[in-house]
Amino acid sequence: MKIVLASKSPRRRELLSNLGLDFEVVESNVKEFSREKQPSRYVMDLSFNKAMSVAKKLSEEAIVIGADTVVVIGDKILGKPKDRNEAYVMLKKLQGKAHTVYTGITIVRTYDFKYVSDFEKTKVWIRKLQDEEIFNYIDTGEVYDKAGAYAIQGVGALIVEKIEGDYFNVVGLPISKLFDILKREFDVRLL
Numbered sequence: 001m002k003i004v005l006a007s008k009s010p011r012r013r014e015l016l017s018n019l020g021l022d023f024e025v026v027e028s029n030v031k032e033f034s035r036e037k038q039p040s041r042y043v044m045d046l047s048f049n050k051a052m053s054v055a056k057k058l059s060e061e062a063i064v065i066g067a068d069t070v071v072v073i074g075d076k077i078l079g080k081p082k083d084r085n086e087a088y089v090m091l092k093k094l095q096g097k098a099h100t101v102y103t104g105i106t107i108v109r110t111y112d113f114k115y116v117s118d119f120e121k122t123k124v125w126i127r128k129l130q131d132e133e134i135f136n137y138i139d140t141g142e143v144y145d146k147a148g149a150y151a152i153q154g155v156g157a158l159i160v161e162k163i164e165g166d167y168f169n170v171v172g173l174p175i176s177k178l179f180d181i182l183k184r185e186f187d188v189r190l191l
């Protein structure tokens with residue numbers, strides 16, 4: 001069965017490539033907007049929009065995977081920072097505390113449009129940071145296309161104290177959950 005990743009995120013591509021999977025990438029270009037306020041529903045909704053918009057475009061049979069990642073602290077959902085100032089505000093909020101990274105995934109089979117949405121969450125502790133450290137981190141340039149303005153897989157490793165849960169979920173794709181759903185719901189076996 002052909003597998004299609006509905007994502008422009010190079011991290012998601014890399015995570016799937018690392019599994020030795022043969023897949024294609026088709027970007028969704030949907031607007032990242034959801035009415036949902038609850039983080040789990042919010043990320044599942046957006047992952048559904050991404051996966052379904054790509055599934056509708058395809059003419060051949062495929063399994064389409066869509067995902068969305070946000071950082072949640074208190075009752076705030078943080079997406080990708082628009083500029084330096086927003087990145088600073090996000091990192092200032094995250095430093096010295098724990099937050100939760102939510103990734104929603106939706107898998108759609110184009111044959112009958114059967115779909116399954118689910119989410120994973122991972123708790124991440126960010127160390128206490130001086131403003132100078134925050135600005136130096138922002139200057140690495142890696143913060144802009146990342147939810148919560150940090151990349152655990154990059155220089156951001158320096159600001160993460162510890163995590164609880166799936167590491168890959170923080171990078172943008174809950175691999176273990178994906179493995180389970182593909183096997184259980186679509187009879188697709190990655191191993």
Ligand SMILES: Cc1cn([C@H]2C[C@H](O)[C@@H](COP(=O)(O)OP(=O)(O)OP(=O)(O)O)O2)c(=O)[nH]c1=O
Pocket residue numbers: 006007008009011012027028032050067068069070071080101145146147148150151152153156170171172
């Ligand atoms: C917290 C965190 C997020 N991220 C990334 C994962 C996601 O790519 C990004 C959140 O943006 P998303 O909107 O989930 O995804 P995207 O816009 O990059 O790609 P697409 O919508 O086409 O699938 O933040 C990291 O790479 N490392 C991290 O530590």
